[in-house]
């Protein structure tokens with residue numbers, strides 16, 4: 001079996017456009033074949049994904065509104081209302097009901113918009129078009145690798161502590177009054193590490209430097225986990241000095257892809273992102289993408305209203321309970337976790353994590369290696385049952401014996 005670790009793979013064999021169309025049933029049959037190797041979240045084999053299956057209500061809404069286009073909010077006025085409602089709901093969740101919000105395709109686009117706004121603000125204030133300095137944790141999501149390659153910025157990286165959180169005192173040493181933006185992460189996707197946002201914000205607020213919190217992974221977990229009594233720091237607008245937050249409803253929000261949201265404390269920051277429409281009566285855009293599925297926005301709206309706060313609290317309680325169950329199973333099977341997890345990502349120390357992951361893949365399970373840290377990484381999500389976690393740990397123990405194919 002082919003493994004994709006660390007590679008960029010384009011399939012060698014491709015289909016072609018048939019001269020004459022085929023019957024839908026024939027195409028659906030071909031499609032089944034095309035999707036033969038795809039995993040079903042419900043099957044208990046997916047342990048690398050921060051995304052999961054959306055709620056049933058989301059599937060219905062998405063299918064009903066397949067033509068809704070966020071790029072043309074004149075044809076679909078519902079979309080602007082839904083976007084405003086979502087911003088209000090997320091703003092409330094994040095401690096600032098008056099936050100201005102922009103729906104995005106995900107965390108990557110939300111982070112890109114924040115950096116773009118920071119660059120524009122920096123050039124407005126300091127003149128010129130030179131690189132704007134942004135300070136990020138070494139753990140910053142790889143969307144920032146893309147972003148710093150696209151925009152005129154000079155990234156500076158702050159080191160981490162032994163639980164892979166940024167060291168606030170080291171980060172603040174890198175921040176001066178002319179820093180264009182500081183980034184902190186509330187839940188890294190590699191290890192679920194939650195930065196000490198209050199400690200960072202104290203310094204940035206004193207200097208008047210904007211602070212963006214990338215809560216793509218933690219945004220739907222931390223508020224409810226805090227309500228449930230888990231010891232996690234505040235990370236959003238209830239912390240003075242936090243100027244923007246990105247969150248991804250398509251991760252722990254139960255919402256279909258593509259769904260991200262950028263929230264801004266200050267309306268003036270939204271102005272920095274405005275692009276005037278060329279058409280009279282069509283509203284201006286604040287995001288990067290033009291045509292994009294309004295169905296995802298309506299589905300997000302429907303999911304939030306279906307679950308409510310108590311629904312999310314139940315889901316979060318469930319997923320944290322499963323995480324603790326997995327930790328116990330791993331310990332009993334003799335595996336060593338790399339650190340006490342803050343959220344739902346469990347990292348395991350192993351002499352050869354890539355070989356263990358390959359051996360698991362041969363047994364049908366998808367786990368991953370956090371390459372920057374050399375750790376085996378397991379993501380707990382609500383698509384996994386207790387028996388399926390047992391299945392994973394049994395497979396790990398079996399695969400960890402003599403390697404199939406011989407141990408090096």
Ligand SMILES: *Cc1c(COP(=O)(O)O)cnc(C)c1O
Nearest residue numbers: 106107108141143188189216217
């Ligand atoms: C997933 C993630 C992103 C990127 O979001 P996409 O929705 O994949 O574009 C950014 N930051 C963090 C911390 C993430 O977990």
